[in-house]
Amino acid sequence: MGNLFKIAIRNLKRYKRRTILTASLVAIGVIFVLLFIGVTGSFKTMMTGQMTDSMLGHIQIHRKGYIASIDNLPLTMNMKSQAVKKLEKAFQGMPDVESYSPRIKFGGMFSSFTETTNIRLNGVYPEMEMKTLPLLASRITNGEKTIKKGEIVIPELLSRGMKVNVGDTIVIIATNKDGSVNGKQLRVSGIIESITGPGGRDGYVHIEDAMEILRMEEMEISEIAIRLKDFEKLYSVYNSLTAMLSGELNKQGKPAFEVHTWEGLTPFYNIIRMIDLMTIFIKIMLIAIVLISVMNVMIMAVYERIREIGTIAAIGTMPGKILSMFVIEGFWLGIIGAVVGNIVGIGIIYILKVVKITFDFGRQTGLVLSPVVSLQDIAMISLIVVVVAVLGSLQPAFKASRMEPIKALRHV
Amino acid sequence: MMELVVAEQIQKDYQIGEVALRALSGVSFEIEPASFVSFVGPSGSGKTTLLNLVGCLDKPTGGALRVADTDVLSLDRKQSASFRGANIGFIFQDFNLIPVLTVYENIEYPLLMVQNIPPEERKKRIDKLLEEVGMADQKDKYPDQISGGQKQRVAVARALVTNPKLVLADEPTANLDHKTAYMVIGLMKKMRDEFKTTFIFSTHDQKIVGEAEIIYTLEDGEIVDRQTRKGVNNG
Numbered sequence: 001m002g003n004l005f006k007i008a009i010r011n012l013k014r015y016k017r018r019t020i021l022t023a024s025l026v027a028i029g030v031i032f033v034l035l036f037i038g039v040t041g042s043f044k045t046m047m048t049g050q051m052t053d054s055m056l057g058h059i060q061i062h063r064k065g066y067i068a069s070i071d072n073l074p075l076t077m078n079m080k081s082q083a084v085k086k087l088e089k090a091f092q093g094m095p096d097v098e099s100y101s102p103r104i105k106f107g108g109m110f111s112s113f114t115e116t117t118n119i120r121l122n123g124v125y126p127e128m129e130m131k132t133l134p135l136l137a138s139r140i141t142n143g144e145k146t147i148k149k150g151e152i153v154i155p156e157l158l159s160r161g162m163k164v165n166v167g168d169t170i171v172i173i174a175t176n177k178d179g180s181v182n183g184k185q186l187r188v189s190g191i192i193e194s195i196t197g198p199g200g201r202d203g204y205v206h207i208e209d210a211m212e213i214l215r216m217e218e219m220e221i222s223e224i225a226i227r228l229k230d231f232e233k234l235y236s237v238y239n240s241l242t243a244m245l246s247g248e249l250n251k252q253g254k255p256a257f258e259v260h261t262w263e264g265l266t267p268f269y270n271i272i273r274m275i276d277l278m279t280i281f282i283k284i285m286l287i288a289i290v291l292i293s294v295m296n297v298m299i300m301a302v303y304e305r306i307r308e309i310g311t312i313a314a315i316g317t318m319p320g321k322i323l324s325m326f327v328i329e330g331f332w333l334g335i336i337g338a339v340v341g342n343i344v345g346i347g348i349i350y351i352l353k354v355v356k357i358t359f360d361f362g363r364q365t366g367l368v369l370s371p372v373v374s375l376q377d378i379a380m381i382s383l384i385v386v387v388v389a390v391l392g393s394l395q396p397a398f399k400a401s402r403m404e405p406i407k408a409l410r411h412v
Numbered sequence: 413m414m415e416l417v418v419a420e421q422i423q424k425d426y427q428i429g430e431v432a433l434r435a436l437s438g439v440s441f442e443i444e445p446a447s448f449v450s451f452v453g454p455s456g457s458g459k460t461t462l463l464n465l466v467g468c469l470d471k472p473t474g475g476a477l478r479v480a481d482t483d484v485l486s487l488d489r490k491q492s493a494s495f496r497g498a499n500i501g502f503i504f505q506d507f508n509l510i511p512v513l514t515v516y517e518n519i520e521y522p523l524l525m526v527q528n529i530p531p532e533e534r535k536k537r538i539d540k541l542l543e544e545v546g547m548a549d550q551k552d553k554y555p556d557q558i559s560g561g562q563k564q565r566v567a568v569a570r571a572l573v574t575n576p577k578l579v580l581a582d583e584p585t586a587n588l589d590h591k592t593a594y595m596v597i598g599l600m601k602k603m604r605d606e607f608k609t610t611f612i613f614s615t616h617d618q619k620i621v622g623e624a625e626i627i628y629t630l631e632d633g634e635i636v637d638r639q640t641r642k643g644v645n646n647g
Contacts, residue, residue: 003524010512311508314469315570316497316526318490406469409504 004321008328011301012336022297023336026385029289030341031348033381036282038349038371040275043359046367047268054135056262057101057225059238061087064250064258066222067265073107073120075177078220083248083256087224090244096237098229101125101132104210105222108174110154110203112162119158120202121172123210132227136192142166143190151189153204159191166190172205176214184213234261286381287388290337294330294392302326302396309400310408323401330393334386341385342378349373416480416577416610417443417466423474424461424633435461436472436633443626445577446608448601450624452615457630459614460582466612467500467580468492480577497526501571501609503581503600507563509555509570516542516551519569527574541569544606545599561592565599572603579603581613585620597623 012019052058066077079087084102091097104123109116122129126147130136137145140153143166147153152172154164164170166188173183186205194202211219228237241259248256263269302309309322349371357369424436436458443449451459464470465477468484469492477484480499487495496502501522509518519538523529529537542548545565550558558566564584571579581600585593597613597620604611613624621627622641629637 007510007512014512307506307508308510311502311504311510312521312525313493314467314496314502315522316493316495316500316574318493318497318526321525406464409469409508 004324004328005332007325008332011305011329012332015301018297018300019333019336022293022333023340025293026290026333026337026389027341027344029286030338030381030385031345033282033286034342034345034373034377035348035352035371037279037377037381038345038373039352039369040279041373041377042369042371044272044275045372046370047272048262050135051266051268052227052231052262054133054139056265057132058228058231058234058262059226059241060260060262060265061224061226061241061245062222062258062260064255067258067260073105073222075106075214075220075222078104078177078222079224079257080220081218084219084221084224086248087245087257090241091226094237094240096228096230096233098227099128099131100224100226101128102207102219102221102224103129104207104214104216104220106174106210106214108172108213110158110162111171111173112164112168113171115162117158117162118201119154119172121152121174121210122202122204123207124204125207129204129225132225134227139192139194140190141193143188145190147204147206148189149206149208150186151206152186152209153190153192154188155201155203156191156193158201158203159188164188172213174213176216177220178215180215182213182215184209283381283384287384290334290385290388291392294333294389295395297333298326298330298393298396301329302400305400306403306408306411309403310405310411313403313405314409319401322403323397326397326400327390327393330389330397331386333393334389337389338382338385342382346373346378414445414481415442415478416445416447417441417612418478419466419475420477421475422462422465422472422477424458424465424470425473434633436465438475439630439633439635440475441628441635441638443610443612445610446604447610447612447626448604448624449610449612449626449628450615450621451612451628451630452618452621453630454616456632458633459616459630461633462630463580463582463612463614466578467502468496497522497574499577501574501576501579503564503567503571503579503584503613505583505586507555507560507567507587509563509566511555514552514554515547515558515566518555518566519573522570522574537573537575538569541573544603545569559592560588561595564588564592564596568596568599568603572607572609575607576609578610578612581611583615584613585615585617590619593617593620594623 063077063079091100101124107118107120110119159165168188169185170188171183171185173181175181228234238259238261245257245259246255250256313322352369352371358366359369420440422436422439426433426435439462451462453459465472466479468487471485482495510521513521516538519541520534523534542551545568547562547565550562555563585596588596600611601623603609615621625641627639628635
């Protein structure tokens with residue numbers, strides 16, 4: 001086997017220029033795929049991080065049917081305190097859960113005394129919410145980076161539209177689940193920027209203020225956002241939560257809760273899926289580049305060495321060995337292309353990291369691009385290249401191995 | 413003595429388009445082991461076709477052919493390759509050395525890639541043959557760094573390194589000058605004497621023909637003459 005490798009390498013050296021060109025083509029393909037994965041991976045990570053760490057959490061639990069009517073923020077579909085206590089007890093027994101934050105979500109009227117508009121509000125325990133959404137505080141651009149009782153953090157859009165600033169007093173009016181209306185005067189303690197674009201109308205109040213506005217005697221929770229210690233365990237925790245809660249039934253004998261990962265809660269997940277889809281297309285292009293270039297060069301190699309093939313076949317070389325000889329040449333082309341491509345690709349990614357290119361996402365500006373490729377990606381791309389290079393050389397190699405020595409020896 | 417090659421009424425037809433061309437018609441001969449045989453004749457007389465058939469590179473369309481006590485017509489593609497590797501050595505007109513291998517590696521190739529001989533035995537055989545063909549000091553050179561005569565000496569060594577029963581050489585001196593041609597034929601004969609290998613070669617060079625011990629003359633695909641010239645000196 002070692003001799004086949006040696007002969008293959010020497011044959012590649014024999015046609016140096018052609019080998020360099022083909023290996024370069026393969027390497028360029030590898031570089032592009034690595035860069036694409038690195039850059040889009042960075043964008044994906046940042047987008048996911050923004051979504052999960054400043055708005056959604058990793059997993060959310062609602063009463064069954066809540067998500068279907070979330071646009072209305074139905075108070076009638078909140079979870080009762082007993083159910084919430086049961087869930088909280090379950091979370092405490094789950095080592096992968098870093099923190100959780102119960103929320104009362106409701107819609108109301110926002111009045112600055114001179115103007116009135118609508119607002120979506122989240123009643124939260126500030127410490128729990130901040131722990132579950134570590135980037136939330138960074139979204140509060142003006143004022144205090146916390147939510148105290150008697151205070152409200154309002155969305156930037158509302159602040160500008162209603163000309164309300166930190167320190168101003170406003171009134172929130174809301175209808176409770178029984179239909180009665182109540183209002184409460186709150187002091188604006190902060191302005192929060194939206195990550196989902198100019199349409200964001202989510203404000204934050206203390207959960208006790210929310211209960212007071214909604215005249216809740218017992219706390220009824222709209223959703224519980226959960227943050228995990230390790231994001232990689234998203235699906236395993238989701239699965240165990242789903243399995244655990246599937247036994248909880250309502251009075252109609254149907255599941256009482258629904259569990260969602262962040263992916264099911266934001267349309268931005270579709271962008272991430274699009275990126276994944278594009279990555280697949282880019283990988284298919286890489287496969288095509290490697291396949292065509294290796295196949296082309298190996299067809300030429302076989303054509304140019306017909307007499308040589310005839311000679312070694314006449315001497316008694318078995319067809320399988322002749323096939324291996326050419327397949328190994330393709331294998332080496334793949335290896336050279338993959339190694340060079342990986343080295344250059346990783347080098348460019350390192351340079352991009354050092355240069356610190358920035359981009360904007362939604363209202364977030366100046367996000368630093370931090371492309372990273374995992375060892376798994378590198379191994380996968382290398383494997384694809386080598387396997388495809390071998391496949392690309394199979395047809396010409398097979399042709400070489402099937403050549404009649406007498407015809408090959410006659411070839412001019 | 414058991415004959416090494418027995419050909420009975422061999423016939424070979426080629427189909428060229430719609431025309432059938434008869435290259436050999438009813439050729440019969442027998443060759444004993446350790447013979448030094450030449451097939452002579454003008455171009456198109458069927459010399460190369462005959463050597464290809466004896467070398468199991470091609471199959472006759474009619475007749476019977478036994479080489480080294482094997483009915484070569486019954487061998488399939490892989491069996492033919494295996495049979496050639498074990499029993500037959502080839503010397504080509506254009507030398508056909510593998511350009512990416514050194515002189516030493518070219519001779520080593522059949523032992524390594526065909527017969528799978530252990531390294532020590534390989535080295536012993538190659539070193540001996542390199543000495544015999546006078547190429548020991550050139551063993552690390554590549555084919556494009558040596559002369560035509562030297563290439564053919566390497567080809568002779570490569571053909572003999574597997575200890576074949578039979579070496580076939582199709583016009584082995586056609587691309588060599590006279591002096592070198594005689595030297596190569598002399599080398600082949602010396603190797604025959606030493607290794608008791610049968611050499612069959614084709615040529616149309618009358619001076620070279622004179623070196624053969626048995627000469628078959630071919631014309632239009634038929635053997636028209638057989639001469640025996642025992643005791644021809646080693647040139």
